[in-house]
Amino acid sequence: MNSRLLKSMYAVVIAGLLALPTLVSAQISEYQEKQWLESPAASSHIGNLTGNAHAAIEPYRRYCMVCHGELGDGNGESAKWFEPPMFPKPRDFTLAVFECRSTPTGTLPTDEDLFNTIARGLDRSNMPPWNTFTQQMRADLVAWIKHYSPRWQTEKAGTPIVIPPEPEVTAERIKAGQEVFNRVQCWKCHGVEGRGNGPSASTLQDDLGRPILPYNFSEGGRFKCGTSDADLYKIFMTGLDGTPMPSFSDNIKPDEAWDLVFFLRTLQPFHTKAKEIAKGLNLKPINPNAPPPSQ
Amino acid sequence: MKTRHRYTFAILSAIVVAAVVVTIVGERVKAAGEGSITGTVKLSGTAPHMKGIDMSKDPYCVAQHKDKPVTLENVVVGAGGGLENVVLYISEGLPAAAASAVPSQEPEFDQKGCMYTPHVMAVDVNQKFKVVTSDQTTHNIHPLPAAGTGNIGWNKSQPPGAPPIETSWKNQEVAIPVKCNIHPWMHGWHVVVKGPYAVTDGNGNFTIKNVPAGSYTVTAWQEELGTQTAKVTVAGGQAAKADFAFKAK
Numbered sequence: 001m002n003s004r005l006l007k008s009m010y011a012v013v014i015a016g017l018l019a020l021p022t023l024v025s026a027q028i029s030e031y032q033e034k035q036w037l038e039s040p041a042a043s044s045h046i047g048n049l050t051g052n053a054h055a056a057i058e059p060y061r062r063y064c065m066v067c068h069g070e071l072g073d074g075n076g077e078s079a080k081w082f083e084p085p086m087f088p089k090p091r092d093f094t095l096a097v098f099e100c101r102s103t104p105t106g107t108l109p110t111d112e113d114l115f116n117t118i119a120r121g122l123d124r125s126n127m128p129p130w131n132t133f134t135q136q137m138r139a140d141l142v143a144w145i146k147h148y149s150p151r152w153q154t155e156k157a158g159t160p161i162v163i164p165p166e167p168e169v170t171a172e173r174i175k176a177g178q179e180v181f182n183r184v185q186c187w188k189c190h191g192v193e194g195r196g197n198g199p200s201a202s203t204l205q206d207d208l209g210r211p212i213l214p215y216n217f218s219e220g221g222r223f224k225c226g227t228s229d230a231d232l233y234k235i236f237m238t239g240l241d242g243t244p245m246p247s248f249s250d251n252i253k254p255d256e257a258w259d260l261v262f263f264l265r266t267l268q269p270f271h272t273k274a275k276e277i278a279k280g281l282n283l284k285p286i287n288p289n290a291p292p293p294s295q
Numbered sequence: 296m297k298t299r300h301r302y303t304f305a306i307l308s309a310i311v312v313a314a315v316v317v318t319i320v321g322e323r324v325k326a327a328g329e330g331s332i333t334g335t336v337k338l339s340g341t342a343p344h345m346k347g348i349d350m351s352k353d354p355y356c357v358a359q360h361k362d363k364p365v366t367l368e369n370v371v372v373g374a375g376g377g378l379e380n381v382v383l384y385i386s387e388g389l390p391a392a393a394a395s396a397v398p399s400q401e402p403e404f405d406q407k408g409c410m411y412t413p414h415v416m417a418v419d420v421n422q423k424f425k426v427v428t429s430d431q432t433t434h435n436i437h438p439l440p441a442a443g444t445g446n447i448g449w450n451k452s453q454p455p456g457a458p459p460i461e462t463s464w465k466n467q468e469v470a471i472p473v474k475c476n477i478h479p480w481m482h483g484w485h486v487v488v489k490g491p492y493a494v495t496d497g498n499g500n501f502t503i504k505n506v507p508a509g510s511y512t513v514t515a516w517q518e519e520l521g522t523q524t525a526k527v528t529v530a531g532g533q534a535a536k537a538d539f540a541f542k543a544k
Contacts, residue, residue, distance in 0.1 A: 095442050106449030150443075184454040185433035188353075188477045199352045203479040207439055207448070239450050244476030246435035246452040250460065289354065 044111040044142040051111070051139030053147050059137055060144050067126065068093060072148035078126075084210040088125045096149035097207065099240040100225035105247035107158025108151060114142045116226075123222040124213075161237055163230055164254050169262050169274050171281055177263025180256050182286045184248055186236075189214040192285040194267030199288075204244045212243055217267035232261050330529040332537050333502040336381045336495050336515055340543030342372040348480045355432040356409035356478065367480070368414040369519045370543075377499025378517060378541060380415040382469070384488035385503070386524065387512035393505075394490040397421050401461070404473075404483070406434045406453065411473065411483030415518065417492045418485060420467055426460040428453040436460065438473045438485060446471065446487070469516050484518055502534075515539040 044051035069076040072093035079090050091098070100117045101109040118138045121129035130138070146152040167173070181187065189204060191197040196216030206212045215223065225235050237257055239247030252260060266278035345366040350356035371379040397419050405412040407429040418424050426436050433454040440446035445466040453460070464471070464487040475481035486492075493501040503513070508531040515523045520541040529535045 097448070105451060106447050151447075154445075155447075184452060185477075188433055200477045200479070203352075204476055205479070207437075241448075241450060244435065244437070244450070246437065246450040246476075248452050250451060251454050251457050 042143055042147050044115070044139050044146065046112050046115045046135075046139050046142070049135055049139040051136070051141070051143040053140065053143040056137070056140035056144035059133070059141060063130065064141070072145070082126060084206075085213045086124075088122075088206070088212065089208075089210060090126070092208075093145050093148035095242075096146075096151040097242040099242055099245075101158070101238050101241065102160035102234055103158025103238060104161060104249065105239040105241055108155055110157045110160060111139075111142050111146075114145060115139060118142070120226060122224055124224075161234065161249065162254070163233055164258070166229055167255075167258055169277060171277050173259045174262050174266060174274060174278055174281060174283070176256065177259035177261070178283060178286065180252060180260045181263055184251055185288075186260075187286065187288055189244065190217065192288060194218060194264065206244070207242045214244075217264060218269060220269045229258075229261050229265070232264060233257055236260065329505050329507055330531060330533045330535060331502050331504050332383070332385075332493075332506055332511075332513060332527050332529060332535045334500075334537040334539065336378045336383075336499045336501065336517075336539040336541070337376045338370070338372050338378045338499075338520075338543055339376070339540050342376075343370050343543060345369065345371075350409060350478070350480065353409065353432055353478060355430070359408035359430075365408070365410065368410070370517075371414075371497075373497040373499060375498065377495070377497070378520075379495055379497050379499065380413070380518070381495040381499070381501070381539070381541075382415060382417045382486040382488070382492060382516045383495070383501050383503055383537075383539075384417070384469075384486075384492040384514055384516075385490050385506070385511045386514040388510055389490045390507060390509065393507050396490070401425055403427050403459075404485070406430050406436070406475070406481070409434075409475075409478050409481060411481060413483075413494070415470075415484045415486060415494060417494050418464065418487055419492070420487055420489050421463050421465065423461055423463050424485075426453070426462070428455070428457055431455045433477060434475045434481070435477055436473065437476060438471050440464070440468055440471045444468045450476075469514075469522075470518065486516065506535075508532075513537050515541075517541055520544065 042053035065076055066078050067076040067090040068074055069079065074090040074092035076090060082089050096108060098109045098114070101113050103109055115138050118133065118141055119129060119131045121127050187198050188200045189198045191201065194217030196214045198214065201214050204212050204214060223232060223235055224240060225231055237247065237249045237252065239245050262274045265272050265274040266283065348365050348367060350360065350365070368380065373379055402416055402418060402424045404416045404424060404426045405428070409430060409432065416424065428434055433452060435450060435452045437450040439448050446464050446468050451460055464485065466487065467489050468487045471485040471487065473483045473485055491503045491505050493503040495501045506529050508529050510526065510528045513525050513527050523539050523541065525537045525539065527535050527537045
């Protein structure tokens with residue numbers, strides 16, 4: 001073979017190999033890199049931790065991008081296989097609308113809310129708990145998530161709602177909780193026994209017009225945003241933004257909210273104190289066709 | 296010294312009086328200069344069929360309409376082909392002062408008989424409005440502004456007897472869809488504009504009030520038929536005429 005031809009072939013191959021790292025790093029577009037470098041929201045603060053968006057580029061690509069996409073718009077390569085309502089689509093970070101918040105409806109979540117969601121995962125979706133990540137890694141990812149929407153540069157996170165200390169469960173509180181359940185008509189979607197089979201359940205859609213299911217208490221699965229009584233309190237007092245679940249904070253007083261929490265616990269298949277008391281009460285499911293209670 | 300003081304006082308009071316006079320006269324001239332734009336919006340062609348609504352999900356809603364079947368309100372045509380629920384606003388030519396003035400009255404967006412009344416509500420940027428409920432069934436009120444408009448969506452429940460929600464929109468947006476997830480047929484609009492606006496009545500008539508003299512582009516927006524524009528010149532204190540015709544799809 002012509003040695004000159006061989007030499008030039010080697011040159012081409014070597015040039016290609018040299019160019020390879022440039023091609024790989026170009027996967028995160030220049031546009032994106034510029035955006036987060038210039039963004040004041042490129043950091044997060046959770047307690048003493050400071051997250052840095054720059055540090056999250058590797059973990060995001062490795063763990064998150066396949067679903068949430070390079071542009072953070074929830075259009076990663078596996079996203080097309082997710083079929084709502086059983087498997088909700090990945091979150092679109094460019095909208096900055098999040099379900100699990102400690103802040104009122106229509107406001108941005110706190111850094112801590114996002115930090116906790118990453119570790120907790122979202123039940124009944126393809127988002128697993130990423131609790132194997134270090135805290136620093138999660139803080140970095142929060143900063144990275146925030147760079148996708150300009151809302152973080154013009155708005156502050158909402159002020160977390162105030163949750164009064166949890167009172168003692170009593171029979172009166174459980175009964176009062178059922179009255180709240182009846183008055184604000186949780187059963188319209190969640191059903192009179194909390195089985196997620198209310199009259200409006202079958203037509204529910206999320207903000208992007210995709211079918212979505214109300215929570216079924218009788219299955220005993222984890223709530224979307226945590227497992228504790230306080231988490232449950234937060235869910236109906238802040239609403240799950242982006243979904244049909246509204247905020248009830250204008251219509252349920254803080255003390256009544258605890259009553260509702262205790263009543264909702266009796267709908268779950270767990271041996272809790274609330275459930276034990278409810279057994280003694282012999283509570284009947286409410287009758288949705290009864291005339292509405294006057295206020 | 297004393298005379299000097301007297302002079303100063305006289306000059307100062309003359310200035311004050313002059314300023315007051317100028318302000319009052321100015322206000323009068325401005326008030327006299329404010330005209331209006333009036334006209335009719337019509338639909339040409341046959342009115343599209345509006346589907347009936349099946350409210351059987353909620354017996355309360357059914358009971359509210361037992362005398363008269365209820366239909367969608369996407370295109371509502373009155374006598375003589377007049378189009379209802381068309382929003383008219385000045386899209387070009389408005390002086391900055393008129394564009395940034397915010398009306399003090401608070402429109403109400405009611406949930407009545409499991410429908411929105413009005414179906415289309417126009418408001419000025421930053422104009423306060425109230426979301427109220429007349430129904431004895433729970434609604435969730437869920438406006439969905441487009442991303443990037445600077446308006447932020449929210450989702451609140453209004454059970455029977457709930458207090459009004461008083462709020463406003465920060466930026467112009469034509470238009471923000473509003474829905475109730477509990478009653479999926481409920482669909483309304485918040486049309487957020489800058490400056491004077493009007494919404495057509497059942498016969499397609501409208502009057503945009505408080506328009507300063509000048510030449511403008513007026514836009515008519517209809518939720519299904521889109522937008523139309525017209526050039527209008529308003530003379531001081533006069534009512535200018537502008538008619539629109541949308542073609543049925």
